[in-house]
Amino acid sequence: xxxxxxxxxxxxxxxxxxxxxxxxxxxxxxxxxxxxxxxxxxxxxxxxxxxxxxxxxxxxxxxxxxxxxxxxxxxxxxxxxxxxxxxxxx
Amino acid sequence: xxxxxxxxxxxxxxxxxxxxxxxxxxxxxxxxxxxxxxxxxxxxxxxxxxxxxxxxxxxxxxxxxxxxxxxxxxxxxxxxxxxxxxxxxxxxxxxxxxxxxxxxxxxxxxxxxxxxxxxxxxxxxxxxxxxxxxxxxxxxxx
Numbered sequence: 083x084x085x086x087x088x089x090x091x092x093x094x095x096x097x098x099x100x101x102x103x104x105x106x107x108x109x110x111x112x113x114x115x116x117x118x119x120x121x122x123x124x125x126x127x128x129x130x131x132x133x134x135x136x137x138x139x140x141x142x143x144x145x146x147x148x149x150x151x152x153x154x155x156x157x158x159x160x161x162x163x164x165x166x167x168x169x170x171x172x
Numbered sequence: 173x174x175x176x177x178x179x180x181x182x183x184x185x186x187x188x189x190x191x192x193x194x195x196x197x198x199x200x201x202x203x204x205x206x207x208x209x210x211x212x213x214x215x216x217x218x219x220x221x222x223x224x225x226x227x228x229x230x231x232x233x234x235x236x237x238x239x240x241x242x243x244x245x246x247x248x249x250x251x252x253x254x255x256x257x258x259x260x261x262x263x264x265x266x267x268x269x270x271x272x273x274x275x276x277x278x279x280x281x282x283x284x285x286x287x288x289x290x291x292x293x294x295x296x297x298x299x300x301x302x303x304x305x306x307x308x309x310x311x312x313x314x
Contacts, residue, residue: 092272137270139232146232166239167272169200169218170229171254172264 084159085113090166096124110140111153113163128165129153137168175305177277177294179203179212179251180312186215188290191255191281194220198255199281200228204242205250212250212277227266228254251294253279260284261291263302271297277305 088102097103103121107113111129118125128138133153140147141164147155157163183203191199200220203212216238221231230238242248252273256264261282263271271278282291296303 090272092274137272139235141232141236144236146236148232164236166232166235168229168232168270169202169235169252169272170222170227170266170270172198172224172227172266 085157086162087113087117088162088164092167093124093127093165096121096127107157109153110142110147110151110155110157110163113157114153137170139166139168140164141166175296175303176308177212177251177279177305178210178308178310179279181309182312183212183215183251184292184307184309186217187253187279188281188292190217191283191290194255195283196225196257197223198225198228198257200230200252200254202238202249202253202276203251203279204238204245204247207246207248210250214247225257249273249276251279252276253281255281255283255290257282258284261293263295263297268297268300268302274298279307 085105086102087105089097105113105116107116114125114128128135134140142150142155142157143162198220201217204214204216205211218230218234220228222229261280278295278297280293292307294305294307296305
């Protein structure tokens with residue numbers, strides 16, 4: 083378990099209140115699956131049938147993964163992933 | 173959960189000025205304050221990445237930068253504000269659906285043409301439920 087994933091307030095209900103959890107995987111998709119195994123319900127808040135949810139921002143270190151490879155983005159030891167729900171409305 | 177938003181006059185003025193400036197596009201931003209204090213202190217206008225008259229969204233990279241800064245300073249978004257440019261200052265279905273900071277006060281400004289002065293109202297939005305609250309404007313520094 084060597085990738086830190088920072089969790090926003092609204093998703094801490096899935097992590098027992100933890101602001102950050104650790105996981106492992108070669109890709110963002112694999113990392114999310116790994117997190118789901120210990121924090122059930124988290125994946126469906128991040129991913130839907132079309133991939134990463136539109137109004138959830140996921141960053142790998144300093145980059146929005148939308149500008150990388152989305153769910154296929156490669157991740158490795160020592161990386162830091164941050165999840166922030168989009169702030170939006172109408 | 174407090175049912176009042178206590179906020180300094182200069183901060184309300186800054187929010188209104190931003191809304192006026194961006195009209196008819198929706199303006200958006202936050203007022204950060206120390207975690208757990210419920211005190212809005214630091215005005216942070218954000219770009220509306222949608223640049224729309226009916227929708228707003230923080231640019232994802234700007235949001236990361238601002239959220240990291242707040243983390244460094246032990247702050248949280250006490251107020252999240254945006255403007256409605258042709259409708260009333262009440263949360264829309266979209267506002268409710270996307271409200272993702274359960275501890276924030278959602279401040280709405282209406283800059284619709286019929287008004288002489290912009291309308292400013294505040295709400296808590298938690299688990300899809302909207303509760304309007306009093307906006308108590310206080311004097312302060314700046």
